[in-house]
Structure formats: C-alpha cells, structure tokens
Amino acid sequence: MTFRYDFAPTPFGDALAVFSDEGIVRFDLSESEDPRVPWLLEGVSHQLRAVPEPDPGAADELAHLLSDYFDGEPVRFDRHIRLDWRLVDGFALAALQTICSIEWGQTMSYGEVAILAGHPGAARAVGTACRITPFSIIVPVHRVVRSDGSAGQSGAHPERMGFRLALEANCGRQAPSWTRRVGRRVHTLPLGADGSDAVRDDDGDDDTGDIVDATKRGTASPRK
Template identity: 80%
Template sequence: MTFRYDFAPTPFGDALAVFSDEGIVRFDLSESDDPSVPWLLESVSRQLHAVPEPDPGAADGLAALLEDYFDGEPVRFDERLTLDWRLATGFSRTALAAICTIEWGQTLSYGEVAVLAGHPGAARAVGTACRLTPFSIIVPVHRVVRSDGTPGHYGSHPERKRFLLDLESQA
C-alpha cells in the first residue's frame, strides 16, 4: 500500500489531504497555521505505519469539491470521494458513517447520532468520534451539536464550526 499527500485550500488555510491506493484516508484541518510542519506528517505516518510521499496535484479533485462547498453548494463528499476508513474503526466508524447521513443545513445532537448509530446512550463516544475524525469537513461532524442546540466545539476552533454551520444555513 502506498500513501501520498497534497494540500487543499480552505478558508481556514491549507489542509493536509492523505490518499491511499483505496481513497482519501485523512483530511486534516491542522491546528497549526502551516499544515506542512513535520509533526503533522509524523503523526499521520505513525497512524498509517507508513510515510506518505508528496504528490502535488493529488488533491485537485478534492480542492474543486471544497471550492463548490465553500461557495454554498450542498456537496456530499462521501458520495463524490472514495473514503478509506482505515483510521476509523469500531463505534467511531459507525458513528461517522451515521453522521454522513445528516443533510446539508441540518444538525443532530450527539445523543441523536448515538441512536442513529445503534447505541443509545453513547453520546460521549459520538463526541470522541467527532473529535478524532480523520475526515474534517468530508464527514460533516460540524453538523453534530449539543442537546440544547448550541454548536459546541470543533477541535480547539469553535469559530470554524460556527462558520460551517452558518455557511450551510445561508445556502
């Protein structure tokens, strides 16, 4: 199995896109201003047990989808990209797959996603799956909100979650 990476532009800065022979394996809105910093690639390499090679242009298709998305088009990334789920297993994968069914402009609570994923009472586990998703934006974890309807966090960037929710509610 070979892994390769490229960067795709977002309003939050360039994001790391890692691909396997089977599809996109990780899309990371870095916590850093520079997603090319060595620690991020080292972290992905540890997860994959392999070092991705740079592949300029590999993210061009994803970049076009992101451009459509940020222009307000209701893109279903999971229907337009092949997702390689190797970094999401067990209940996390089940929860993330359930989150993919949340329609553009809609939200569900962590508890509602737990029910949808077949594990009522696993709201905290849904939160963990959202926090650890290997597919920022592609799997719309930003559409999962607190039971009182407030957005909650998005990693350490709640303003990004608000931006994404506002984008979808305006289109």
C-alpha cells in the same frame, strides 16, 4: 499499500490530504499557519506505519469540491470521493458514517446520532468520535449539536464549526456576500448567522481585515 499526500486550500488554511490506494485516508487542518510543518506528516506516518510520498495534484478533485462547498453548494463529499476508514473503527466508525448522512443545513444531536449508530445513550462517545475524525470538513461533524440545539465543540476551534453552520444556514437566504482570498482561490462567503462580517482563524484573531466587501472591491457581487 502506498500512500500519497497533497494539500488543499480551505478558508481556515491549507489542509493536508493523504491518500491510499483505496481513497482518501486522512484530511487534516494544521494548527500551524504552514501545513507543511513536519510534525503533521509525521503524525499521519506514525498512524499509517508508512511515510506518504508527495503527489502534487492528488487533491485537485477534493480542492474543487471544497471550493464548491464554501461557495454555497450542498456538497456531500463521500458521494464524490472514496473514504478509506482504516484509521477509525468500532463505534467511532459507526458514528462518523452516520454523521455523513446528515444533510446540508440539517443538524442532529449527539444522542440522536448514538441511537442511529446503534448505541442509545452513547452521546459522549459520539462526541469523542467527532473529535478524532480523520476527515476534517469532509465528515460534517459541525452538524452534530447539543440537545438544546446549540453548536457542539469538536476540537480546539469551535468558531470553524459556527462558521460552517452559518454558511449552510445563510445560503439560499440571499445573504450578503463577502470575499476572502484562500491560497490560489477567492471564495465568496455569506455573513455569519449573527450578521458579523468576521471570521476567526487558527490564531484566534479577528480576521475582519482579511475579508473585504465584494461590492467595494469589485471582485464579486452579492449572491443571488
């Protein structure tokens, strides 16, 4: 078995994509501004017990899917790219595969996921599965919410989950659009559900300055 890696841009920074011969095996958003920091690849290598080789261009298809998703297209990633689930097993695997079936713009509680995954009452274990998912963004753990309907918290960046919920909720509502440069791409993104024009990045700072009104810059027009 050989493993390869590449990087793909997202509104939260570039992410590390690792592929096996059977599909994508891990997709990680770095906690660092530079996803090429050695400890991220070292951690994946430890899990795989093999060192992935660089393969520029390996993530091109995924990058296009991500671009479509953040442009407001209801992309279901697992229907376009093969997922290699070797890094997760047991109930966590069942829970994450169940979460893949939650459609764009829909949500499900931790308890509901537990029931569908075959273990009623295992809501806490669903939360754990969301936190350890090997596929950031690709598996829509942001669609798993608390029983009262409030956003869940799977990881250190709940603002990312809120951002994606707002993206899916606002698309189709003729929400005003804003443009943010991401790597080599420019994504047109709707306002947050609360009307805020700010997105928070990895360091927790307000990124309002990184997002520009597209109608003022002339780079894009409000989504129709």
